[in-house]
Structures are given as structure tokens and as C-alpha cells.
Amino acid sequence: MDVRELRNHLNLSTGGVERPEAREPATLEDTTFDQASFGSAIRRLRGERGWTLRDLSDRSKISQSALSRVETGQITLSFDRAHALARALDADFSQFLSQMGPGDTPRGPSPVNAHGWRSVTRRGQGEHVTQPNADYEYLCTDFLYRKMVSGIAVITALSLEQHGPFVTHPGEEFVHVLEGTLVVATEFYAPLTLDVGDSLQFDSTTPHALYSLGGKGARVMFSVTDPRWE
Structure with a gap:
């Protein structure tokens, strides 16, 4: 299976996929990554960079023991943690997928067959990921083929200088300030x-950076879409 076919299988293409007749909704069990394929791809990318498990752990904020179990196929990660791990490896998610060899197809039906699904996260039970400029709690992560990622974040960068270079990615982004004061800098x-109660939605292909004012991290609700997931 080539990269284009794999992207279509995961619904990461830019469109044009015909919608077949409706089938039974995909379950969580059906939509998990093949553990051995996932682990071999992570190990391959880490090896190309000459990184140890400790190096990757420091960058991803995932423990060495957990990473070792991922690489050996004993456990897998949620979709959002897989994205975080791809970022730590300086690879976008499509590049990560391209590292999977022939036959490394994730299990489960095409996402276009999934109808009527729902996802619930109870208070305090989201997927927590720490990145250099923010602490994220990803919500409703148990269904892998959704078309957006949502959650709560504390923006720990306190200046544009601390944030570093602008970032850009496909899709649209929405933020709503729950606590503190947020600054959105764009090119x-x-x-x-933005103060408490303010909201912003923008084209995230625009180079941008988010940071907090007042010496304390702003707490925001966010959603990010990606046209490759449609």
C-alpha cells in the first residue's frame, strides 16, 4: 500500500473519496492502530535522528518505559498522543504514516463508514500532553477518525520571544479564553x-503564535480542524 492509499484509508487525503453505503459505526476496538506497525514506525524515525529513548522522552514528555513499550508493540497511543509524538520527532503526521512499510495498515474500516458515533470525556479524564509552550488536555479522544481535535490548554509561553517562531498548519483553529489574558500574534x-469570554477563529495556515500576558498562563478552550481529515 502506497502513501496515498494509506492516507485515504485514514481519511487524511484532501477529498474526492466516494462515500460508500453506510455500515455499522466503527468501534474503539476497530479503530486502534496496529501496535507493531506503530512501534516500528516510531523506532525507525527515532533511529534516523540518532536519538535515544531518553532523547525522545525529553522531547515528547512521555516516559521512557512507555516509549519502549510502544516501540515493541506492547501498547499503542491515542490519536492525540500520536500527533504529539510526531511533533516531538519533527515530523508531521502524514510523514509519520509514510514511514510505515508495506502491510503496515492501521486496523479498522475506512472512516467514511463511521456514522452516528459519539465521544465523552468526564471532568479531569482527558489526555494530558505537555509541550514547550502549552499544557494540553485533549478531550473526546476515544474515537480516532473525528475531523477535529478539541480540548483545554494552559498557554505557558509568556511572550513572543519565549514562544519562538510562528507555527502554521492546515485547517482552522478556534480558541475561547476561560481564564487569564491571551495574545494571538500573526504574520x-x-x-x-483576548480576555476572559473572548473567542477567535482563524485560518491556521496563517503563521501564528499564542502566548499569555500578566505572568500567568491563560486557560483556553480550543478546537483545531484539518482538511485532510474530511
Whole structure:
């Protein structure tokens, strides 16, 4: 299976996939990654960079023991943690998928066959991921083929300098400030300050950076879409 076919299988293409007749909704068990394939891809990418497990652990904030179990196929990760791990490896998710060899197809039906699904996260039970500029709690992560990622984040970067270079990615992004003061800096506009209760939705292909004011991390609700998931 080549990369294009694999992307279509995971619904990461830019569109044009015909919708077949409806089938039974995909279950969580049906939509997990093949553990051995997932682990071999992570190990291959880590090896190409000359990193030890400790190096990858420091970058991803995932313990060495957990990473070792992922690489040996004993456990797998949620979709959001897989994205976080891809970022730690300096690889976008499609590049990660391209590292899977022939026959490394994730299990489960095509996402276009999934109808009527739902996902629930109880208070405090989200997937927690720490990144250099924010602490994330990803919500409703048990269904892998959704078209957006949502959650709560504390933006720990306190200045544009601390944040570092602008970031850009496909899709759209939404933020709503729950606590504190958030600044959204973009390449083409003056920095925008958002206070509690303010919301913003924007084209995330625009180079952007989010940071907090007042010496304390702003707490925000966010959603991110990606047209490759449609």
C-alpha cells in the first residue's frame, strides 16, 4: 500500500473519496492502530535522528518505559498522543504514516463508514500532553477518525520571544479564553489581545503564535480542524 492509499484509508487525503453505503459505526476496538506497525514506525524515525529513548522522552514528555513499550508493540497511543509524538520527532503526521512499510495498515474500516458515533470525556479524564509552550488536555479522544481535535490548554509561553517562531498548519483553529489574558500574534496583523469570554477563529495556515500576558498562563478552550481529515 502506497502513501496515498494509506492516507485515504485514514481519511487524511484532501477529498474526492466516494462515500460508500453506510455500515455499522466503527468501534474503539476497530479503530486502534496496529501496535507493531506503530512501534516500528516510531523506532525507525527515532533511529534516523540518532536519538535515544531518553532523547525522545525529553522531547515528547512521555516516559521512557512507555516509549519502549510502544516501540515493541506492547501498547499503542491515542490519536492525540500520536500527533504529539510526531511533533516531538519533527515530523508531521502524514510523514509519520509514510514511514510505515508495506502491510503496515492501521486496523479498522475506512472512516467514511463511521456514522452516528459519539465521544465523552468526564471532568479531569482527558489526555494530558505537555509541550514547550502549552499544557494540553485533549478531550473526546476515544474515537480516532473525528475531523477535529478539541480540548483545554494552559498557554505557558509568556511572550513572543519565549514562544519562538510562528507555527502554521492546515485547517482552522478556534480558541475561547476561560481564564487569564491571551495574545494571538500573526504574520499579517498586529497582536490581538483576548480576555476572559473572548473567542477567535482563524485560518491556521496563517503563521501564528499564542502566548499569555500578566505572568500567568491563560486557560483556553480550543478546537483545531484539518482538511485532510474530511
